[in-house]
Amino acid sequence: MLRIRDLRVRFGAFPAVDGVDLDVAPGEVLGIVGESGSGKSVSMMALMGLIDPPGVTSAASLRFEDQDLLAMPAAARRRLVGKDIAMVFQDALASLNPSYTVGHQIEEVLQAHxxxxxxxxxxxxxxxxxxxxxxDAASRLKAYPHELSGGMNQRVMIALAIACSPKLLIADEPTTALDVTIQAQIMDLLLRLQRERGMALVMITHDLAVVAEMAQRVAVMYAGQVVETGRLPEVFASPKHPYTAALMAAIPEHNRGARRLQALPGIVPGALDRPSGCLFSPRCPRMQDRCLAERPALDAGVRCFYPLIEETAA
Structure with missing residues (x-):
């Protein structure tokens, strides 16, 4: 259904997305995980055509159901986005228009598409x-976003996204700032709608447990690149990339009895400290000279010269 090859997004000299390849099959649930600043949301915003200047988007291929999104006229792409491809954004209150009732905003989508x-x-x-x-849905149609709770506004955002029965739904951290009980309800709702409608779902999240429960495949992103991708639960059970292993090691359940959670030193590189070799090399416990000089390609689902699989195989 969706094929992305060598997707790049630059803001000046900073490559926020640096050569991302992704595939999504019809009806599939794909999880995208990684630290803040790893390019997860920007990648999907680029797919939706929502990168504004000074951001510049390019790709070798950006195709949805054999339609070339890059070559498509702007008007045709606007008809496609919101109808066949829809997105649930992080902050529902900021994404909804405060000047109109939620009913009016849903009706506007239905009229346009x-x-x-x-x-x-x-x-x-x-x-x-x-x-x-x-x-009490009938009365909520007349409510303004500020009159609803965070969980209600997120449900309104989901209603807007599914209004035209999209074939692909992108959920970008849909439970941000919600309490744990509401988070679980929103996730259950998304998964139920995905199954009932048979649509593909791309779930962007920091929560590895959510991905493990919901997704069939996962893409782990770091510094604008996909560093590991594959099927679940295999990727989480036997991570090949040191970064994936570090994410798994930091899960609270893996630190029972320890005084402190395991943590990965350092931060995701920015515009001024981007390594010339492997982008993960300054933080990697397996770093060698080759990692400083060369940038690895994504090979057999992992972007690493010395993947962890070598040790287990030995």
Missing amino acids: LGLRGAAARQRALELLQQVEIP
């Missing part, structure tokens, strides 16, 4: 709020 108006649009908007399990 499906041509629904009047009573038909209102009825469909009501059905969507009911599908995302908002109580």
